[in-house]
Amino acid sequence: MLLGAWPLGGKNSLAPTKSGKGRLLALIGVYSVFIILGAAIFSSIEAPKMADLAENIQALRAKFTKQNKCLNDEDLEAFLTEVVKANDRGISPLRNASNELNWGFGQALFFASTVVTTIGYGRVTPLSQTGKIFCMIYATIGIPLTLVLLTAVVERLLLPANWLLGKLNAKLGHLYQPFNIRLMHLSIIILIIAILFFMIPTVVFANIEPSWGMLDAFYYCFISLTTIGLGDYIPGEGVTQENRSLYKICITIYLVCGLIAMMLALTVFYDIPQLNLGQLFTESSGGESEKLRLSGSSAPCYSGPSGLYIPQRDEEVRRAVVRIRPHGDESPSPDEPLPPTTQKDAIP
Known part of the structure; x- marks a missing residue:
């Protein structure tokens, strides 16, 4: 467990036992070797x-x-x-080509979605100078807007996800450690996403695309939903593809929903402090502890309805305490001035 590498008691427990800067440099070195090794293998x-x-x-x-x-x-x-x-540019020289041009509505919608989601296959690009200028403006506005949309939807999806975690805690909390329950919860989320956005689409694409095998279809799903977007496999590009615009619209919906699912999985993953490796490389400054480490490992939690397990920040806990604190005459708030009678009595 990652938390075991940190001292938990005393004033000096706020400082990491090893320099965060040194670990960061080591990570950069390992990452560079990883890239070079990958290039050599490819x-x-x-x-x-x-x-x-x-x-x-x-x-x-x-x-x-x-x-x-x-x-x-x-x-x-x-x-x-x-x-x-x-x-x-989407114009096939083959005699039996019957597909629509790249800039039909369905293809244009598909292109717009790959721009704002940063998938960017690269097979279809603007041809005119005006189109290139508009593409830059559109991406500048669309990418942040897409991030806001995806984040908002993921926040909503965290409600049923946390409900499931609460159920697991209620049923298995007396048998397993919280970390093991969180791993079980993450595994269930990943399994659901794998079935809905990888396995089922793989079968569908393998049957619709005449030249794709199962591996090709799964490869496309993985490359797209991880936003790598190599562009070597793009559905609906066959010269005999029927209902191409409708097909492209359906793929657009699939990509957006798939990205939401991937963000949900990453959010659940990084909510587990022991799996959040990024906290190891955040160096403390000004004598303060690593904020990410502390927020992940020691943030208070509360049980909501049905045993819902929700991590909370210190500020949220403070507000919750303020909300439930009684405000009767016998226990005034420390933030409020004493009433005149109390002040008079307090003066000797």
């Missing part, structure tokens, strides 16, 4: 595959040029360049 796995694809396309081009000797190589290069540009 390169070793993907570089041979890319080399094979490049070799195959060059061989195919050489074969095509050889079979069509009257075709100039420069003309072929110019033609392929235009084909690639058109394909990137």
